[in-house]
Amino acid sequence: MTGPLFGYRVVELAEGVGGPYSAMLMGDAGADVVKVERAEGDRARGWGSKTAGDFGATFLVTNRNKRSVAVNLGTPEGLAAVKKLTDSADIVIVDAGWSDHPDLQPDAIIARNGQAVVLNISEFGHEGPLGDYPPYGELGAQMASEATMSLGVPGQPPVRVGVDIGSMYAGIYGLSATCAALIARDRVGGQRIDVSPFGCLVAMRSTLWAALSNPDEWWGFHLDSYLKPPDNGYHTKDGAVSFTLGRMTREQRDELYKDYDMEWVKDDPMFDLVDTDPGGSGSRYGWKVRPVWEKAFAKFTTAEVIEIGRRHGATTFEKNDYAQMINSPQVQHIGMVTSVEHPGIGPVQQLVPPWDFSDTPAEIRLPAPRLGEHTAEVLTEAGYAASEVASLKSSGVLVGA
Amino acid sequence: MTESATAAGPLAGIRVFDMTLAMVGPWCAMNLGAMGADVIHIEPPTPRQMPGSERPGGGVPPSINGTSIGYISWNMNKRGLTLDMKAQEDRANAYELLKTCDVFLMNMRPDVAGRLGVDYETLSKINPGIVYCTVTGWGQEGPMRELPGADGQINHFTGMSTTNGVEGASEGELYRHSTQMDASTGNYATQAILLALVARKRTGRGQRIDMSMLRATTHLQPGRIGEYLARQTIGPRLGSAAQVVAPDRAFETGDTRQVAVAATSEAEWATFCDVIRKPELKDDPRFATNADRVDHRSELHAILEPVFKEYPLDYWVLQFRRNRLPYGWPMRWDELRYHQQVQDNGYMQLVPSTAPWGDVWTGGPPYRFSKTPERWFTTPQIGEHNDEILRELAEGRGSSTPAPAPTNAREA
Numbered sequence A: 001m002t003g004p005l006f007g008y009r010v011v012e013l014a015e016g017v018g019g020p021y022s023a024m025l026m027g028d029a030g031a032d033v034v035k036v037e038r039a040e041g042d043r044a045r046g047w048g049s050k051t052a053g054d055f056g057a058t059f060l061v062t063n064r065n066k067r068s069v070a071v072n073l074g075t076p077e078g079l080a081a082v083k084k085l086t087d088s089a090d091i092v093i094v095d096a097g098w099s100d101h102p103d104l105q106p107d108a109i110i111a112r113n114g115q116a117v118v119l120n121i122s123e124f125g126h127e128g129p130l131g132d133y134p135p136y137g138e139l140g141a142q143m144a145s146e147a148t149m150s151l152g153v154p155g156q157p158p159v160r161v162g163v164d165i166g167s168m169y170a171g172i173y174g175l176s177a178t179c180a181a182l183i184a185r186d187r188v189g190g191q192r193i194d195v196s197p198f199g200c201l202v203a204m205r206s207t208l209w210a211a212l213s214n215p216d217e218w219w220g221f222h223l224d225s226y227l228k229p230p231d232n233g234y235h236t237k238d239g240a241v242s243f244t245l246g247r248m249t250r251e252q253r254d255e256l257y258k259d260y261d262m263e264w265v266k267d268d269p270m271f272d273l274v275d276t277d278p279g280g281s282g283s284r285y286g287w288k289v290r291p292v293w294e295k296a297f298a299k300f301t302t303a304e305v306i307e308i309g310r311r312h313g314a315t316t317f318e319k320n321d322y323a324q325m326i327n328s329p330q331v332q333h334i335g336m337v338t339s340v341e342h343p344g345i346g347p348v349q350q351l352v353p354p355w356d357f358s359d360t361p362a363e364i365r366l367p368a369p370r371l372g373e374h375t376a377e378v379l380t381e382a383g384y385a386a387s388e389v390a391s392l393k394s395s396g397v398l399v400g401a
Numbered sequence B: 001m002t003e004s005a006t007a008a009g010p011l012a013g014i015r016v017f018d019m020t021l022a023m024v025g026p027w028c029a030m031n032l033g034a035m036g037a038d039v040i041h042i043e044p045p046t047p048r049q050m051p052g053s054e055r056p057g058g059g060v061p062p063s064i065n066g067t068s069i070g071y072i073s074w075n076m077n078k079r080g081l082t083l084d085m086k087a088q089e090d091r092a093n094a095y096e097l098l099k100t101c102d103v104f105l106m107n108m109r110p111d112v113a114g115r116l117g118v119d120y121e122t123l124s125k126i127n128p129g130i131v132y133c134t135v136t137g138w139g140q141e142g143p144m145r146e147l148p149g150a151d152g153q154i155n156h157f158t159g160m161s162t163t164n165g166v167e168g169a170s171e172g173e174l175y176r177h178s179t180q181m182d183a184s185t186g187n188y189a190t191q192a193i194l195l196a197l198v199a200r201k202r203t204g205r206g207q208r209i210d211m212s213m214l215r216a217t218t219h220l221q222p223g224r225i226g227e228y229l230a231r232q233t234i235g236p237r238l239g240s241a242a243q244v245v246a247p248d249r250a251f252e253t254g255d256t257r258q259v260a261v262a263a264t265s266e267a268e269w270a271t272f273c274d275v276i277r278k279p280e281l282k283d284d285p286r287f288a289t290n291a292d293r294v295d296h297r298s299e300l301h302a303i304l305e306p307v308f309k310e311y312p313l314d315y316w317v318l319q320f321r322r323n324r325l326p327y328g329w330p331m332r333w334d335e336l337r338y339h340q341q342v343q344d345n346g347y348m349q350l351v352p353s354t355a356p357w358g359d360v361w362t363g364g365p366p367y368r369f370s371k372t373p374e375r376w377f378t379t380p381q382i383g384e385h386n387d388e389i390l391r392e393l394a395e396g397r398g399s400s401t402p403a404p405a406p407t408n409a410r411e412a
Helices: A018-028 A076-087 A106-112 A138-147 A165-188 A197-202 A206-211 A250-259 A261-267 A269-276 A283-297 A302-310 A323-328 A329-334 A376-380 A386-394 B024-034 B070-072 B087-099 B120-126 B149-155 B182-202 B213-219 B221-230 B266-275 B279-283 B290-295 B297-306 B313-322 B333-337 B342-346 B386-394
Strands: A009-012 A030-037 A069-072 A091-095 A117-119 A191-195 A238-243 A313-319 A337-342 A344-352 B016-017 B038-043 B081-084 B103-106 B130-138 B207-212 B247-253 B258-262 B348-351 B360-363
Touching: A009 A076, A018 A030, A018 A091, A018 A117, A018 A165, A030 A076, A069 A076, A069 A376, A076 A106, A091 A106, A091 A197, A091 B213, A106 A191, A117 A165, A138 A165, A138 A197, A138 B247, A138 B258, A165 A191, A165 A197, A165 B182, A165 B290, A191 B087, A197 A206, A197 B182, A197 B342, A197 B360, A206 B070, A206 B360, A238 A283, A238 A302, A238 B149, A250 A261, A250 A302, A269 B221, A313 B149, A323 B221, A329 B213, A329 B313, A344 B221, A376 A386, B016 B024, B016 B087, B024 B038, B024 B070, B024 B103, B024 B130, B024 B182, B070 B360, B081 B386, B087 B120, B103 B182, B120 B130, B130 B182, B149 B182, B149 B213, B182 B207, B182 B213, B247 B297, B258 B313, B266 B279, B266 B290, B279 B333, B290 B297
Parallel strands: A009 A030, A009 A091, A030 A069, A091 A117, A117 A191, B016 B038, B016 B103, B038 B081, B103 B130, B130 B207
Antiparallel strands: A238 A313, A337 A344, B247 B258, B348 B360
């Protein structure tokens, strides 16, 4: 059995996280992915800490299931090789670091290869005054759409999301759009798809934009609604939990208060707000009563808080760090982590693909490639003679094995 | 940007049975609708009993004229049908409709499908070509399979919230990141469904897809989790700074605003040093490569902090823009909404509606197709298209007929 994209050929002209992540998912889904790199390599190869070892995990976990071809793009022969690869591809991913080359612009690729679905990733969108923004818009895009509105403390410096979600979203939405274009290809041939981290981040906040349209009530971004500050989780005696009352009867709640040793709140009208507040533990109710819950949970262990809460109908879970999450019985049971052997590095643990298909399973076939590891192999497949490859290598046009 | 309202999206001819509630499932199907699929959103005729709320959309506040923004903002690009899956006649109608569908989507706990007669066994017999996708909180297997899961809990359980926050902050001080886990899972489900539709071209059959919020949202954090798995160390909270690149954070400017700047390659670092007029940093061995700069992040930040206080935000934006280096600044809602970049790319739009909630702001769709235009139109009222859909069924109309072309909000 092979993955859903088995038989499709992908050429990746991208760096960093967004384009490479999208291409990796295509590889996970069974496509043959060729990652083309400049002679100096994807900049993400250098991301990470020196003291942590000689590789950055970011690169390893966003580039598996690919073969690497490295070329000197400044030479006519190097450019010709890249064009030749894109001319026979089903899917080409192009980001802002590559699309400024006239021959590698999406429309130029489609002009040569009418069946190509070209995923064009610009940082802030194809149109507009920031249409020429340089590669890597993650920071700027997050600042514009996230930092002041959902993270950070009012009056204090901005806070970004701890993962590169703008780039990730561009890769995720990009793959969906690419599949849709493959479905439409029988009807219309190849076409260009434009996505950007900025546009994706704006789209992902749609709930908030709707909330600002003409709401019946609104208190502002940091006091507004669902699940915000009150749902930051709570410390327990030995850890932390998330906690939501959920839909419970008055009697269930009274029993719950008793078991949490906070029976006195039964008579506090503030605690009745939960009946009229559609946000459950969020919004007005949660914001006001949070200190009371904090004190209550601090007296119990995480296991006790969860046991008592669930017994009475509340929704409560462990609040984990990565170690606790990976070692949780649920994650272990469903087998979310696998080991990938990297030549020269050894086994590297990483997450399995995100989807579970009954008929066309995704799989990890290849570790992240070394720079130019498959240059000769891929170009020979593309029709170059072995002698030609050798001569291009010796003249510095091609790089790697 | 102008396009014909009748031009079909890439998924024209695909029909989706959208038996979803709250956010994850509705969000997923909304994207299929944006790409041209005929998405039929199913609601029960009497309001659902949901944990926390009996209202559609999970009762997520605020409401607009009484309807939760959850229902309004997660069910665009669909037609609305009410079905009581426990009543015989409605279930028969559902099965007739499912014969014409390409995709079945549901996000309820694992045992619900069987109770409502929409388990994979049953539906794949009715329609062997059906792509059947269920989304659960924690997976179809394992000790947590029966537990409810929603955005906040998944955020905390997967460790996502430990990556966000002011440097050195304790957990209680953190502001978490809302609705991204729901929407992200929905996006992975969209992706899985589309992958299966591509595979169907080759195999000729549908298949079953199990998505869980747990598995999807850990995938949203591959770098951080990858670093943990590779080294067994957990990266610290870094405020606005990136974990694996330096410099890459926001700094206070001379006019007490914030400018976000980065140098993501060695070439950019050299330019960066020139732009801030500190060329000597290029020869400083502590900052020789990105890995060195990450390891000496605090020393680097201590040098850079006073530099950015020398000039106002506008100065730095001009300098970084002119030299093609990454830059940005925190925007307020109105600044973002009316930003020329948002306008020119149509990233945010006011979706017109005659429903009680009126016109509603939304982001998206974030993809543009050059030949098969995406679309975006208002959420149906519950059961709004009952007569229309049942009439189509009676006339024997299959999904091969393109979906009706509603008002294209992008053109409005």
